[in-house]
Amino acid sequence: MKYEPVIGLEIHAELLTQSKMFCSCAVVDSTTALPNRHVCPVCTGQPGALPAINARAVELSVRVGLALNCEIHSESIFARKNYFYPDLPKGYQISQYELPLATNGWLDIDTPEGLKRIRIRRVHIEEDTGKLSHVDGRSLVDYNRSGVPLLEIVTEPDLRSAEEAVAFAVKLRAILRYLGVNTGDMEKGVIRFESNVSVRPAGSDILNTRTEIKNLNSFRSLLAGTAYEIERQSAIYDTGGAVDQETLGFNEMTGKTYSQRGKENAHDYRYFPEPDLPPLVLDPGWIQTIQRSLPELPDAKRQRFIEMGLTAYDASVLIDEKAVADYFDRAVEYGLSKQIEPKSIANWLTTDLFARLDDKSAIQACPVSPQMLVDLIALVTDRTINTSTARAVLDEMFTTGKAPGEIVREKGLSQVSDQAQIREAIRKVLEANPGEVEKFLAGKESLAQWFFGQVMRSMGGKADPMVIRSTLDEILSSLKQ
Numbered sequence: 001m002k003y004e005p006v007i008g009l010e011i012h013a014e015l016l017t018q019s020k021m022f023c024s025c026a027v028v029d030s031t032t033a034l035p036n037r038h039v040c041p042v043c044t045g046q047p048g049a050l051p052a053i054n055a056r057a058v059e060l061s062v063r064v065g066l067a068l069n070c071e072i073h074s075e076s077i078f079a080r081k082n083y084f085y086p087d088l089p090k091g092y093q094i095s096q097y098e099l100p101l102a103t104n105g106w107l108d109i110d111t112p113e114g115l116k117r118i119r120i121r122r123v124h125i126e127e128d129t130g131k132l133s134h135v136d137g138r139s140l141v142d143y144n145r146s147g148v149p150l151l152e153i154v155t156e157p158d159l160r161s162a163e164e165a166v167a168f169a170v171k172l173r174a175i176l177r178y179l180g181v182n183t184g185d186m187e188k189g190v191i192r193f194e195s196n197v198s199v200r201p202a203g204s205d206i207l208n209t210r211t212e213i214k215n216l217n218s219f220r221s222l223l224a225g226t227a228y229e230i231e232r233q234s235a236i237y238d239t240g241g242a243v244d245q246e247t248l249g250f251n252e253m254t255g256k257t258y259s260q261r262g263k264e265n266a267h268d269y270r271y272f273p274e275p276d277l278p279p280l281v282l283d284p285g286w287i288q289t290i291q292r293s294l295p296e297l298p299d300a301k302r303q304r305f306i307e308m309g310l311t312a313y314d315a316s317v318l319i320d321e322k323a324v325a326d327y328f329d330r331a332v333e334y335g336l337s338k339q340i341e342p343k344s345i346a347n348w349l350t351t352d353l354f355a356r357l358d359d360k361s362a363i364q365a366c367p368v369s370p371q372m373l374v375d376l377i378a379l380v381t382d383r384t385i386n387t388s389t390a391r392a393v394l395d396e397m398f399t400t401g402k403a404p405g406e407i408v409r410e411k412g413l414s415q416v417s418d419q420a421q422i423r424e425a426i427r428k429v430l431e432a433n434p435g436e437v438e439k440f441l442a443g444k445e446s447l448a449q450w451f452f453g454q455v456m457r458s459m460g461g462k463a464d465p466m467v468i469r470s471t472l473d474e475i476l477s478s479l480k481q
């Protein structure tokens with residue numbers, strides 16, 4: 001039977017605040033800071049310690065809610081989610097349950113069938129737990145992360161393939177980075193994805209039992225884990241079995257999901273309103289101020305780039321990474337004074353510059369500034385150098401950080417456009433290859449390209465290809481007469 005996957009995502013994203021959600025402890029990089037140095041009675045759950053809400057965390061959460069087209073609730077409630085785990089010293093996590101910060105949003109993603117709208121069910125604020133590591137048969141716990149502000153974003157089950165899930169995740173991560181609320185460093189665990197998967201007979205609208213794959217920390221794991229689970233459940237139904245509702249882990253080595261525990265239901269957590277915190281009441285004027293301060297988001301940027309003359313594909317490639325979009329914008333602005341087209345900048349950026357970067361985010365440390373890239377393109381446009389010389393100059397710019405004009409001067413790379421010099425070079429090539437000339441005259445027209453290559457080589461690759469071509473055409477056709 002053919003099955004249709006039904007997928008919803010839950011995303012946990014740490015918020016980029018200085019201090020924790022309910023106390024004044026500093027938020028530190030959990031991969032480098034000494035363990036348990038940034039803790040206090042509140043975030044380690046000591047009796048009698050009282051939480052206080054971090055206003056900056058609320059502001060960042062509202063930014064996300066607005067960017068995801070949600071309704072922001074002027075009153076929301078913090079709730080206790082009760083469960084025991086060694087990384088949760090209070091025995092409960094402060095979260096939001098019945099009245100979350102924001103609901104009913106959406107985000108459009110690109111799919112091969114076109115734009116698709118994915119509904120966002122809710123966005124709520126909670127606190128992160130501590131971090132357990134298992135070393136030599138012992139379990140160690142670090143509470144530095146305990147109480148770090150965390151945003152949970154939950155979609156409706158609108159995704160229909162593992163690829164769509166990844167497209168959503170990529171876009172959401174880009175938005176969080178554009179908003180400045182999260183670094184997007186997935187290897188540090190600051191964004192974690194959870195994929196809720198079920199399958200049903202294609203064409204049906206039932207909702208079958210779903211499983212939840214926890215802690216998918218990379219797009220690759222999200223893709224592979226979700227795809228594996230779709231296959232696994234389809235195979236179970238094919239043999240007449242039933243899928244158990246459970247929480248799964250994903251093993252990156254084997255590429256398989258494995259059972260962690262039977263699924264808890266909401267009532268297992270005994271949610272109740274947090275008695276130590278008042279309702280979170282937001283002033284509508286403050287929400288409007290935040291709305292007005294939102295930066296240009298990926299969709300708007302993409303549209304603006306398309307209006308500059310870029311293809312939809314190039315525009316999409318440029319917006320994924322905010323640093324790349326910013327680089328492009330700076331280059332375009334500088335290029336205006338030199339009459340360099342945005343299209344031409346996009347071409348150089350997405351092909352030649354990207355080819356020299358380890359990944360797109362490396363553009364921030366790139367020794368070639370937007371201005372330098374435009375200066376290089378200008379040298380090609382005004383025919384000081386040809387394209388292949390320009391590529392060699394770009395290599396040199398990468399290693400030395402020198403300006404393109406300087407490299408061209410120092411190495412004498414200026415293109416030769418002088419017709420007399422080129423004419424002389426052509427004469428020598430034809431003289432040295434009488435056999436080829438004869439074949440050409442006998443009708444082997446393709447040799448014109450070979451002559452072109454020989455002339456370019458004899459001039460060290462620096463000749464103006466247009467001048468060679470026109471002069472060569474002229475000479476060859478005069479020989480034919």
Ligand SMILES: [Zn+2]
Pocket residue numbers: 020023024025038039040041042043044147
């Ligand atoms: Zn603390």
